[in-house]
Amino acid sequence: MENNSKVLVIDDEAPIRRVLELKLKNRGFQVLLAENGQAGLDIIKTQKPDVVISDINMPIMDGRTLCEKSNGLKKNGSFLTIIITARINPEDLDWVVEMQDTVFMEKPFSPSRVVDAIDQYIGDQG
Amino acid sequence: MKFKKVGIALFVFILAGVVIFTQILIRQEEKANTREIYYIGNQVVSLIALYSINDFKGDKRDFIIKTLMAYNFYQSLVYCFISDQNGTPVVSLTPGNIGIEIPNYIQTKSLAAMGLTRQPFKTMESGDKIYEFAKPIFENGEKAGTVRIGLKLPLISIISMQRVSLLAMLSFFIISAAAIVYYGFLHALKPLERFSGNISNRAGGSAAVSNNAAKNFNLAPMIQSFENAMVQFEKRFVKIETNNKELASRISVLRFKKNQVIHILNSINFGIIIIDIQDNVGHINDYMLNLLNMERPDVVDHPLEEILQYPEILSFVSHHNRLENLKANGHVDMVFPDLALGETFRISCVHLTDGDHGVIGKIILFNNVTGEKVAEKATLEFSAHLSHELITPLTTIKSYSEMLMDGEIEDHETRKEFYNTINSETARLSRLIKDLLNLSKIQMGSMSLNKNLVKFDSFFKDCLAAVEGVARKKNISIQMSLPDNPPSLVGDKDQLEGAVINILSNAVKYTPEKGRIDFELKEENNMVVFDIKDTGYGMSREDMSHIFDKFYRSNNPQISEQQGVGLGLAITSEIIYLHEGEIEVESELGHGTHFTVKIPKGEYYLGK
Numbered sequence: 260m261e262n263n264s265k266v267l268v269i270d271d272e273a274p275i276r277r278v279l280e281l282k283l284k285n286r287g288f289q290v291l292l293a294e295n296g297q298a299g300l301d302i303i304k305t306q307k308p309d310v311v312i313s314d315i316n317m318p319i320m321d322g323r324t325l326c327e328k329s330n331g332l333k334k335n336g337s338f339l340t341i342i343i344t345a346r347i348n349p350e351d352l353d354w355v356v357e358m359q360d361t362v363f364m365e366k367p368f369s370p371s372r373v374v375d376a377i378d379q380y381i382g383d384q385g
Numbered sequence: 386m387k388f389k390k391v392g393i394a395l396f397v398f399i400l401a402g403v404v405i406f407t408q409i410l411i412r413q414e415e416k417a418n419t420r421e422i423y424y425i426g427n428q429v430v431s432l433i434a435l436y437s438i439n440d441f442k443g444d445k446r447d448f449i450i451k452t453l454m455a456y457n458f459y460q461s462l463v464y465c466f467i468s469d470q471n472g473t474p475v476v477s478l479t480p481g482n483i484g485i486e487i488p489n490y491i492q493t494k495s496l497a498a499m500g501l502t503r504q505p506f507k508t509m510e511s512g513d514k515i516y517e518f519a520k521p522i523f524e525n526g527e528k529a530g531t532v533r534i535g536l537k538l539p540l541i542s543i544i545s546m547q548r549v550s551l552l553a554m555l556s557f558f559i560i561s562a563a564a565i566v567y568y569g570f571l572h573a574l575k576p577l578e579r580f581s582g583n584i585s586n587r588a589g590g591s592a593a594v595s596n597n598a599a600k601n602f603n604l605a606p607m608i609q610s611f612e613n614a615m616v617q618f619e620k621r622f623v624k625i626e627t628n629n630k631e632l633a634s635r636i637s638v639l640r641f642k643k644n645q646v647i648h649i650l651n652s653i654n655f656g657i658i659i660i661d662i663q664d665n666v667g668h669i670n671d672y673m674l675n676l677l678n679m680e681r682p683d684v685v686d687h688p689l690e691e692i693l694q695y696p697e698i699l700s701f702v703s704h705h706n707r708l709e710n711l712k713a714n715g716h717v718d719m720v721f722p723d724l725a726l727g728e729t730f731r732i733s734c735v736h737l738t739d740g741d742h743g744v745i746g747k748i749i750l751f752n753n754v755t756g757e758k759v760a761e762k763a764t765l766e767f768s769a770h771l772s773h774e775l776i777t778p779l780t781t782i783k784s785y786s787e788m789l790m791d792g793e794i795e796d797h798e799t800r801k802e803f804y805n806t807i808n809s810e811t812a813r814l815s816r817l818i819k820d821l822l823n824l825s826k827i828q829m830g831s832m833s834l835n836k837n838l839v840k841f842d843s844f845f846k847d848c849l850a851a852v853e854g855v856a857r858k859k860n861i862s863i864q865m866s867l868p869d870n871p872p873s874l875v876g877d878k879d880q881l882e883g884a885v886i887n888i889l890s891n892a893v894k895y896t897p898e899k900g901r902i903d904f905e906l907k908e909e910n911n912m913v914v915f916d917i918k919d920t921g922y923g924m925s926r927e928d929m930s931h932i933f934d935k936f937y938r939s940n941n942p943q944i945s946e947q948q949g950v951g952l953g954l955a956i957t958s959e960i961i962y963l964h965e966g967e968i969e970v971e972s973e974l975g976h977g978t979h980f981t982v983k984i985p986k987g988e989y990y991l992g993k
Contacts, residue, residue, distance in 0.1 A: 274781040274806050278788060285793050295942070316773060318942045345776035367780040369787055 264381060267291040267308040269299035269325065270343075271317045279312060282370040288377075296320025303329050308338060310377050315344040326358050333359045339380040343368055391567070399559055406555055415538070422461060422536045426503065426518035427662060429453075430534055433467070434520040435704065438530040441467050441475045454480065463515055463535040467522075470529055472496060487517065487535070495519030495533050499690030499699045500664035514538050523700035656730075656751030659737065662744065664689045664702075673751060676724055689749075695719070698732055702749055705734040718754065728755045770936040770951075774817055778810040785810075820952040824935065827959040834877040834963055836987075841871040841906055841913070844882060849904070851886045852893045859898045866905040874913045875987030876964050884957040888917050888980045891953065895944055895978070896921035908986075912966075915982040924972040932970065933958045941974075 266288045268279045276292050283290045291306055293299035297320040299313060311329065315322035322342055329340065342355060342363035355363050362376060436449060453465065464487075467476035491504050495517060502519045515535045522530040647668075650657055656673030660666055669684050669692075677684070677692065684692050690699055701717045716733040731754040737746040785803045794800045826832040845867055856863055892902045896919045905916040922943045924932065931937040936951040938944070961968045966984035 272777060272781070274785070274810065277806075278781070278784045281799070282788060282793060318940060345773045345780070366776045367783040370784050371787065371791065 263289065264310065264377070265289045265291060265306060265308040266310040266312065266377065267293060267299060267302055267306070269293040269296065269311065269313040269317070269322070271295055271314065275314070275343075278370060279373065282374060286374055296322060296325035299325055300328055303332060307336070310339045310341065310380070312341045312343060312373065315342060323354060326355075326361060330358050330361075339377065341373060341376055343373075395560075395563055398563075399556055402555065402559055403552055406552065410551065418538050422516055422538060423503070425461070426516055426534065426536050427501065430501065430518040430520045430532055431703075433465075433532045433534075434522050436522070437524055438467075438469055438475065438522050446476070450476065450478065453478070461536045461539060463537045465532070465534045467532045468496070468530055475530065487515075491517050492533075496531050498531075498688070499528065499694075499696070500688060500703060501662070502688075503663055520703065521699075523696070523703060526697040526700050528696055528700075655753065658689070658692070658749045658751075659746060660689050660702075660749065661746040666692060667746060676721075676751065678724065695721075698749075701732065702734050702747060705736075705747065718758075725753075728753055729758045730754065767935065771821075774936070775814070778814040778817075781810040782807050782814075817952070820956060823956050824952060824959070827956065827963070832959075832963065834880060836875050836877055838873055839876050839878045839881060840873045841867070844878065844885075845871070845906060847882055848885050848889055852889045855890070856893045856902070859893065859896070859900070861893060861896055861898070861900045861902060863902045863904055866903070866907075868907060871906065872908040872913050872986065874984055876984060877960075880960045881964065881984070884960040885915055885917075885982070887953045887957045888915075888982070892917055892919040892921060892978070892980075895919070897943075909983070911986050912983045913986060915980075915984075917980045917982075918977065919979075920977045923974045923976045923978055925974050929970065929972055 266283050268276050268283070268290060269292075270276050270279075271294055276294075280290045280292060288310075291302050291308060293302055295317045296313070299311065300320065302308070303311060313322045313325055322344070326340060326342065337360050340358065340361040342352070342361065343366060344352070344363060345366040352363055355361055360380070364372065364376070433449075433453070436445070440446065440449060453462075462478075462480050464480075465476065465478040466474060468474045486509060488506055491506055494504060495502055496519075498519055499521055502517075504517045504519075505514060506517065507514055515537050517533060517535050519531055519533040521528045522532060650668070651671040653670060654672060656676050657668070657670040658666055658673055659668040665686060665688055666684050667686075669681065674681060674684065679692070689702070693699065697717060697719060705715065716731050718729055718731050720727070720729050731752045733750045733752070735748045735750070736744050737748055739745045785807050788794055789800065789803055794803055823832070845865065849863065849865065852863070889902070889904065896902060900920040902920075903916070903918040905914075905918075907914050907916070922941065924939065924944075925941065928937075928939045928941065928944075932954050934951075935955045938951045958968050961982055961984065964984050966982060969981040969983075970978065971981075972978040
């Protein structure tokens with residue numbers, strides 16, 4: 260499947276970045292990687308990805324702050340944000356509904372499901 | 386003549402009785418009416434105050450008003466005013482239809498009150514006694530309005546069926562009693578009259594008459610009955626006296642018990658305020674006085690709202706109804722930054738009843754739950770962290786194995802990399818579980834040390850072997866220093882080795898490439914001392930204060946990017962304490978870290 264969409268993966272755990280990178284590249288996505296929220300935000304601003312996949316618990320800038328900051332950038336052209344988190348308490352994620360085009364997946368996650376979510380979003384966008 | 390006087394006296398007596406009795410009846414009825422008005426007023430005003438102020442503006446308004454009017458108190462309800470916080474009337478009802486003027490001071494006090502108030506006043510024109518009941522309407526812990534109702538004491542008519550029949554009954558009893566007493570008295574006096582006649586005859590010296598009289602009148606039985614009566618009186622008197630003493634001792638026992646209750650209330654380590662039905666403070670214990678920083682005379686008999694100027698508490702207490710006594714969650718947690726900084730108090734409320742069914746007040750309890758809150762938070766943080774630490778390697782294992790199973794990895798090298806990662810993440814998971822088991826063993830006190838003589842020449846080598854590989858990869862040099870005659874101590878070799886390896890591997894982990902680690906072993910004051918010094922990233926003051934906390938991970942990216950769960954030093958310090966040793970740490974951001982571990986040598990007897 261040929262695909263020009265850019266996907267940014269933000270996670271402080273190297274194995275998670277690696278597996279998502281491989282899965283997405285296999286599907287023809289262009290993959291960008293970042294180790295924390297701040298690095299991710301910089302890439303969002305410069306590279307304008309179509310999809311951002313982010314963890315929540317990260318050093319320097321956590322996923323929530325990243326979402327809140329990048330939500331403002333969505334006015335000029337929205338993108339899908341997928342939050343992947345180990346948080347057990349669903350109330351901790353109440354803020355997600357406030358965000359534009361943002362969904363969350365619980366860890367342990369399935370890479371195929373992540374790709375399905377992206378495909379669906381891109382399909383909806385036409 | 387004599388009968389006429391008795392008759393007049395009797396008539397006056399009955400008349401006075403009737404007047405006094407009527408007065409007593411009227412008073413009693415008034416009292417009963419006032420009690421009823423108090424009861425109705427308190428209930429109705431509390432009931433209305435349970436509604437939200439918007440209910441009186443919206444669709445429910447008509448329903449509420451209709452329901453109010455349907456009640457029995459209709460005849461005594463003179464007015465009902467509900468106003469919002471700005472004093473703007475929302476509901477104005479005057480079913481009493483009397484143009485009464487409510488004195489300004491009544492209205493002002495009612496509108497300002499934060500609790501239930503009751504104020505009596507008399508109307509200017511008719512002189513009717515009106516009671517105004519007022520209660521604030523709270524919404525979201527803040528005062529949103531006030532409900533005021535005026536109730537009138539019903540008129541007491543002097544001539545009522547009940548009263549006339551009671552008077553008739555009373556008159557009948559008085560006349561009957563008077564008649565019985567009169568005739569009984571006359572009858573009882575007859576023998577005495579005869580007796581006194583005899584005595585006077587005897588004094589006159591007529592023996593014949595006297596003999597005759599003695600035949601007719603025998604004195605002995607009468608004296609006997611007098612004596613019997615006297616004995617009975619004396620017995621009764623003694624009994625009354627005993628009863629009196631008993632009563633007095635009971636009173637002092639009760640007083641003692643009351644004082645005891647006050648002592649108990651004062652020695653309890655939570656705050657207690659007891660209020661009456663009008664929200665006035667009846668009792669406050671020492672703990673609460675200390676918390677409020679107030680003196681007893683400034684509190685007792687004062688309205689609660691004066692003492693506690695916290696709308697949340699006043700709203701909670703005012704809304705607390707009896708049914709909530711049974712609910713476990715009937716409480717509000719609050720902090721008082723101005724009274725006790727950083728402390729959390731759990732405020733609960735219990736209804737005080739008179740033993741029958743009537744509510745006579747409320748007991749408000751202030752329990753300091755700061756400790757519980759801290760423990761609760763720590764438990765939540767612990768489980769959140771633990772689940773995170775367990776789920777992270779699981780996520781890697783699941784996603785990597787899914788990729789392999791789906792045949793997404795065709796390249797041989799990558800497949801190998803994936804298997805390796807799954808393997809190392811499984812090891813990470815099992816290490817974590819092992820650490821957790823160790824930690825819980827230590828915390829439950831079930832960790833036992835397998836003590837033996839530990840010789841340090843081999844110990845030293847084992848520790849080094851565990852970290853050498855990583856150190857070499859990072860080009861970190863480890864300088865060892867061991868005395869010529871290495872010391873030995875009594876301890877658990879495996880556990881001690883684990884503790885020292887932990888510190889060493891932290892040093893390797895948090896020291897950048899080409900760094901240096903000094904590992905020295907020496908003996909000092911009958912203690913074996915391990916000195917581990919590195920040229921690593923060092924720690925901030927904030928990190929230093931948490932390094933022995935479970936699951937603590939620094940925010941410093943140089944440290945947090947290294948793998949670790951934050952259990953190592955928690956376990957290490959516990960192992961050292963189990964050996965009755967000490968662990969010290971010195972560190973400065975950017976200037977490396979220095980750990981010193983001291984373990985007492987202990988005594989070892991050969992052949993033990």
